[in-house]
Amino acid sequence: MTNPIQPRLTQVFRFVRCSYADGVAELVYAFDQGEELIERVRFPAAPAVPAENKHAFEAALKLLHLIAGVSYYKAGVPPKIELADGPLDDCTANLLDALYLHGLAEFAYRNGLDLRGRIAFPRSSEGRGEGDTLAKALHLPKRTLVPIGGGKDSLVAVEAIKQIGGEATAVWVGNSPLIAACAERTGLPTLNIQRELAPGLFELNRLGAWNGHIPVTAVNSAILAVAAILYGYDSIAFANERSASAATLEYEGQQVNHQWSKGYAFEQMLSEWLHTHVAVDLDYCSLLRPYSELAITRAFAKLTPYFDAFSSCNRNFKILGPKPADRWCGQCPKCHFVFLALAPFLPKPRLLGIFGRNLLDDETQAAGFDALLEYHDHKPFECVGEGAEARAAMYALSQRPEWQEDALIARFRSEILPQLDVAGLALEPWLQPSSEHRVPARLQAALAVIG
Ligand SMILES: CC(=O)N[C@H]1[C@@H](OP(=O)(O)OP(=O)(O)OC[C@H]2O[C@@H](n3ccc(=O)[nH]c3=O)[C@H](O)[C@@H]2O)O[C@H](CO)[C@@H](O)[C@@H]1O[C@H](C)C(=O)N[C@@H](C)C(=O)N[C@@H](CCC(=O)O)C(=O)O
Ligand SMILES: Nc1ncnc2c1ncn2[C@@H]1O[C@H](COP(=O)(O)OP(=O)(O)OP(=O)(O)O)[C@@H](O)[C@H]1O
Numbered sequence: 001m002t003n004p005i006q007p008r009l010t011q012v013f014r015f016v017r018c019s020y021a022d023g024v025a026e027l028v029y030a031f032d033q034g035e036e037l038i039e040r041v042r043f044p045a046a047p048a049v050p051a052e053n054k055h056a057f058e059a060a061l062k063l064l065h066l067i068a069g070v071s072y073y074k075a076g077v078p079p080k081i082e083l084a085d086g087p088l089d090d091c092t093a094n095l096l097d098a099l100y101l102h103g104l105a106e107f108a109y110r111n112g113l114d115l116r117g118r119i120a121f122p123r124s125s126e127g128r129g130e131g132d133t134l135a136k137a138l139h140l141p142k143r144t145l146v147p148i149g150g151g152k153d154s155l156v157a158v159e160a161i162k163q164i165g166g167e168a169t170a171v172w173v174g175n176s177p178l179i180a181a182c183a184e185r186t187g188l189p190t191l192n193i194q195r196e197l198a199p200g201l202f203e204l205n206r207l208g209a210w211n212g213h214i215p216v217t218a219v220n221s222a223i224l225a226v227a228a229i230l231y232g233y234d235s236i237a238f239a240n241e242r243s244a245s246a247a248t249l250e251y252e253g254q255q256v257n258h259q260w261s262k263g264y265a266f267e268q269m270l271s272e273w274l275h276t277h278v279a280v281d282l283d284y285c286s287l288l289r290p291y292s293e294l295a296i297t298r299a300f301a302k303l304t305p306y307f308d309a310f311s312s313c314n315r316n317f318k319i320l321g322p323k324p325a326d327r328w329c330g331q332c333p334k335c336h337f338v339f340l341a342l343a344p345f346l347p348k349p350r351l352l353g354i355f356g357r358n359l360l361d362d363e364t365q366a367a368g369f370d371a372l373l374e375y376h377d378h379k380p381f382e383c384v385g386e387g388a389e390a391r392a393a394m395y396a397l398s399q400r401p402e403w404q405e406d407a408l409i410a411r412f413r414s415e416i417l418p419q420l421d422v423a424g425l426a427l428e429p430w431l432q433p434s435s436e437h438r439v440p441a442r443l444q445a446a447l448a449v450i451g
Helices: 051-068 070-076 090-103 105-111 152-163 177-186 199-206 216-231 264-277 293-300 333-345 348-355 363-372 387-398 407-419 445-450
Strands: 012-021 024-031 037-042 080-083 144-147 168-173 190-196 235-238 249-251 254-256 283-286
Touching: 012 051, 012 070, 024 051, 024 070, 037 051, 037 070, 037 199, 051 070, 051 090, 051 216, 051 264, 070 090, 070 199, 070 216, 090 105, 090 264, 105 254, 144 152, 144 216, 152 168, 152 177, 152 235, 152 293, 152 445, 168 177, 168 216, 177 190, 190 216, 216 235, 216 264, 264 283, 293 333, 293 387, 293 445, 333 348, 333 363, 333 387, 363 387, 363 407, 387 407
Parallel strands: 012 080, 144 168, 144 235, 168 190, 235 283
Antiparallel strands: 012 024, 024 037, 037 190, 249 254
16 A cells, blocks of 8 residues: 655644444544555454443544554644544543653654644533543443563463452453463463554655654553453453653653553543543553562562563564564563563572573673663663662672672672662662552452562
């Protein structure tokens, strides 16, 4: 398919329409008068939507259309956004404005763009709307969709729900065999939803579209909200850690967070939106919200049955292009961080067995670990823990005889540690949960299992 428009010169981004039939949602967008861009989301063996749930389903589908548009909007970032269905109520417009501004903050920063003042979803002039009252209860079955990402976090969430006897389904979006293997290993019922980006987007990329990071967790969340109504689940429990709310860097007064749609601000906005627009008994939360990355790696270190199946290395999850030959590329910030964060909690040979090598005994990886520690660099644009957390893990290893000789630990001791205040390097505070979360009452027992 060809698209003759010059994406960076477009004036209007249009949400053209969305529809659903026979398990397939079609989300349609266009720039100016250009060709339609059609994303499809396939829900396998989807049951018919009962009449009493139709309104909720339509609302969730509409939100998915609005949220998934971020992949296409970013190709041109034109000055105007147009909605075929008319303006949004304040609550919806606030959610979308925030998501596009903060979820695209890394994209904007890396492309030298400033999106402040540019993103304004059309909103109804009355100023009030559906967001002011709760939606009706749908009496959804008491069971949980647990999204699986192939990495450690979602597996910690799965095992916690299993331990409290919660009814749950392991669900994932996309066709990653690695995620499928992890989902299978959970022993839970599984649900695999397929997502096909509009082929026209790749054509736009070839034509020189703006490109960069998008808030993919928001897209997955919206897909799962549709799935919850379709298949009948009263809760969606992500595995987004406390550290995900921390900015990657600050630039001209704006926080840039690679993980914005994994953060608590987005979780609160979306869960409130679902309660007011879809169903008051549909809960959206993160089961790992109270925990730091280090608390999660400590919990994961006990889950040995997953050690030969999981991977946190995002290079596995590319849609296009080559995947790493091994589950762990060993070169990227995720590999660096997960190696470092697991190290305090696993016997060294066990850790080296997972990664097939010792990343902390490889001098060529020094710059990568320095960035994690925020030493001479900012935190990488990746899903990694806070700098202070990485420093605490490094310090803990530097005190252990079995790690002291390794090249990067020895370098930490001689070069970096003398510049740090040891009082701020304890591991223990990172293992304490915070009280901030939106986990519904019936899943709260799972929190005690993790912590
Ligand atoms: C797998 C990955 O990390 N991809 C990021 C990478 O994309 P790349 O161009 O190298 O290859 P593909 O993933 O094959 O994508 C091809 C193009 O498709 C477009 N695109 C893809 C997915 C999508 O949902 N929307 C899209 O528009 C885009 O034009 C791609 O170039 O680099 C991109 C640019 O920085 C990233 O946007 C790709 O990230 C994916 C969306 C992705 O799934 N990334 C997750 C692993 C990820 O970053 N998760 C974050 C969560 C952040 C959040 O707030 O949700 C995390 O774990 O911290
Ligand atoms: N393809 C996917 N389908 C559904 N949910 C996903 C997908 N990829 C990631 N997620 C979910 O998004 C959240 C954030 O992903 P993240 O990559 O941080 O978690 P993870 O893969 O479980 O662990 P790790 O941090 O080790 O990579 C998790 O709840 C994860 O399950």
